[in-house]
Amino acid sequence: MIFSDLQKLEVNPLLSRRYYIATMGCQMNEYDSDYLGQLLLASGYVNTSDPLGADLIIVNTCAVREKAEQKAFSLLGRLVILKRKNPHLIIGMMGCIAQKDGAGLFKRFPDLDFVMGTREIERIHEILETKETTGERIIATDLDTKPLLSYHHEGYFKGRVKGYISIMQGCNNFCSYCIVPYVRGREFSLPPGKIISEAENLVSQGVKEITLLGQNVNSYYSEQESGVDFPGLLRRVNRIDGLKRIRFTTSHPKDLSEKLIRCFGELEKLCPHIHLPFQSGSDRILKRMNRGYTREKYIGLIQRLREVQENVAVTSDVIVGFPGETIKDFQMTLDLIQKIGFDNLFSFIYSDRMGTAAARMADKLDDEEKSSRLALLQKTQQGITLAKNKLLAGHEVEVLVEGLSKRKTQLTGRTDTNKVVNFVSHSNEPGDLVNVMIEDAFVNSLRGTPNKRI
Secondary structure, eight states, X not given: OOGGGGGGOOOOTTTOEEEEEEEOSSHHHHHHHXXXXXXXXXXXXXXXXXXXXXXXXXXXXXXXXXXXXXXXXXXXXXXXXXXXXXXXXXXXXXXXXXXXXXXXXXXXXXXXXXXXXXXXXXXXXXXHHHHHHHXXXXXXXXXXXXXXXXXXXXXXXXXXXXXXXXXXXXXSOOOTTOXXXXXXXXXXXXXXXXXXXXXXXXXXXXXXXXXXXXXXXXXXXXXXXXXXEHHHHHHHHXXXXXXXXXXXXXXXXXXXXXXXXXXXXXOTTBOSEEEXXXXXXXXXXXHHHTOSOOHHHHHHHHHHHHHHOTTOEEEEEEEESOTTOOXXXXXXXXXXXXXXXXXXXXXXXXXXXXXXXXXXXXXXOXXXXXXXXXXXXXXXXXXXXXXXXXXXXXXXXXXXXXXEOTTSSXXXXXXXXXXXXXXXXXXXXXXXXXXXXXXXXXXXXXXXXXXXXX
């Protein structure tokens, strides 16, 4: 089935089959799953939240870290058991692990029906048709395929407060520890017109906050319309009526330009929050990581961001136990964490990713040492996060309501600085912007009382 045929399809509920997508990993995977879901709806499938009742199950995977890969294999192992009870069930794997391991997954999981790579999502109809017609197992892992086209299924995002848009795919940086360039391919920026169309579609369905996604959004550049860079794209999105907030992730420090930094002081819808991975506080380790910047360069970028937007929240990624990391290197990382005063950190133990330069390095640290360093780093950051959160007690913050909290007795939402706020309200609903007076602060959230709807 060719892509143009999708727009001619009309869903007959009596003939519809049910699909279930298990999404693992990053926001990019959430975007891909939503895109796939819209394509499946166009083909007559309907969504189900229960894999036991599904006719089609797809596991969307992440291979950036070993733990994520193990979780994906564990889940798939449990799901394929369902097929032994229901031979007509079709099970597929998509995403980074599918791209990386390809046909090898069929040997590990004989009940797997298809493997679909990171740039093959729009072939899902062809894949399913071939499977149902021939019974053959299908592998689709061509990285030369152009990134996703634009397809909207009316009403798919209705009821959602937040949405994601992939503005580019792939990465050209080749950090020595990272598998992304091998499973997502080279950088390719999507046309600005497509991105604006997607954003307007989301807003028309009630979405209030949009996050622009890319392996390195800072390097976005489209040659269409006389050339549009990332700051230029942000300015276009900022002009969309009905949109309340803009976020983006992930940024690379080496590509954080002065032009982009100024956007935080000039665009009223751009949230004062940036996720800017630093990975290590040691120049020696940064060089081994092939990160392309120094410790002082990173500190200077944060200082400049705070000059432009004094309330900007900074979160980051850090890797502990990179090959050759000495105690001195690790102490420099701890020192950088304290100097910057991050609002939050996502910290990880280094794990080998097959095919990367770091996997071939000899001077690996043992697991016990890596775990010990990670525990100390996380304890340090928790103290910083709690202290910063407590400074908000007694202050009013603007919260975008997302829905019920985990306790189901409160509403939950986020500040523009991306902090979780829980509060009791019987007059607000998802999508509302509410002023909340903060009364208490914890490491992972804030608690307060709403004042009024904005």
